[in-house]
Amino acid sequence: MITGKIKLVFILFILGGINFSSMGQSIAVENSFSTSSTASEDIANSSDYQRSNNITYLYSSNDEKPSIPVKAKKNIGNNKKNTVYCSSSASNNKLEWITGVVIGPFSNISNGTAYSDFSDLEIRLFPGTESEVVLTPGYSGSSEKEFWRIWIDFNNDGNFDEVNELVYKADNIKNSHRGIISIPSFASGKARMRISMKKNDPPSPCKSFDNGEVEDYTVDFGNDNKKSISQDKLYLELFPNPAKNIINIRLDSNHKYVNLTIYNERGAVVKTIKTKSPEYKLYLYDFEKGTYYMEANNGTLNISKQFVVK
Numbered sequence: 001m002i003t004g005k006i007k008l009v010f011i012l013f014i015l016g017g018i019n020f021s022s023m024g025q026s027i028a029v030e031n032s033f034s035t036s037s038t039a040s041e042d043i044a045n046s047s048d049y050q051r052s053n054n055i056t057y058l059y060s061s062n063d064e065k066p067s068i069p070v071k072a073k074k075n076i077g078n079n080k081k082n083t084v085y086c087s088s089s090a091s092n093n094k095l096e097w098i099t100g101v102v103i104g105p106f107s108n109i110s111n112g113t114a115y116s117d118f119s120d121l122e123i124r125l126f127p128g129t130e131s132e133v134v135l136t137p138g139y140s141g142s143s144e145k146e147f148w149r150i151w152i153d154f155n156n157d158g159n160f161d162e163v164n165e166l167v168y169k170a171d172n173i174k175n176s177h178r179g180i181i182s183i184p185s186f187a188s189g190k191a192r193m194r195i196s197m198k199k200n201d202p203p204s205p206c207k208s209f210d211n212g213e214v215e216d217y218t219v220d221f222g223n224d225n226k227k228s229i230s231q232d233k234l235y236l237e238l239f240p241n242p243a244k245n246i247i248n249i250r251l252d253s254n255h256k257y258v259n260l261t262i263y264n265e266r267g268a269v270v271k272t273i274k275t276k277s278p279e280y281k282l283y284l285y286d287f288e289k290g291t292y293y294m295e296a297n298n299g300t301l302n303i304s305k306q307f308v309v310k
Contacts, residue, residue: 086159086206088214089115097213098197100136116215123219128185136176143174147202153192160205193217234301242308253278255298263293284309
């Protein structure tokens with residue numbers, strides 16, 4: 001779990017027709033808010049970035065960047081057959097909406113609607129583990145206090161009524177923020193995830209409300225039974241970091257093959273590697289200076305690390 005402070009983060013997305021411009025050392029956020037993980041924020045050394053429709057992203061220079069976006073998989077065999085889910089939406093999304101969702105290595109950028117069905121996109125999470133969440137609202141005008149909730153329908157009964165199905169909450173927050181969600185060890189198969197953002201007070205999973213947005217996703221827990229894989233973790237070590245010409249990659253020795261994918265700060269894939277060796281040297285002569293993210297995946301487990309080329 002995260003202890004200490006939640007830091008506001010800058011999510012940099014390169015989209016056609018959107019230009020970011022630095023607005024200097026200004027910041028406009030609510031100084032008091034609460035989440036399920038912590039109850040304070042670090043707004044020191046932050047820069048304010050805006051785009052033409054007044055969506056504000058914040059970056060703390062002391063902060064680690066959130067996990068880099070990974071191309072979402074199309075959902076096949078989603079949840080139980082013919083499961084009908086309770087409905088929820090906002091009646092007005094012209095003032096605020098959900099514009100960015102980052103959960104672990106998954107990322108999705110969207111325009112504001114009252115309800116967005118992204119259930120054809122899968123978010124890979126693992127039972128018994130924790131994943132970082134970065135949520136970003138969009139505004140047509142000034143930022144407002146938002147209340148966030150994330151539910152997962154673990155038993156696939158079409159609602160989110162069970163106590164353990166509320167996996168994340170954050171209250172009285174303006175602009176981007178991040179936190180942690182914990183996946184119980186009993187989770188298995190696939191399930192529906194619902195993310196709701198509502199102005200001024202908490203949303204309910206199966207009710208409509210005035211201002212905000214609701215988005216649905218599919219979660220793949222990476223197993224087909226009740227057995228937890230929380231004890232089986234993938235290991236990834238990168239050194240030296242920062243690196244100049246060569247970076248050493250150290251992996252577990254008990255995996256047949258590991259796929260390595262390297263992303264730049266814009267989320268573009270710059271290199272893929274398939275290796276069965278626990279030690280690998282990556283030559284950086286073709287890499288530009290900057291920050292990169294490496295994801296290791298053995299088909300069941302994955303882990304991401306950041307490295308810098310100097």
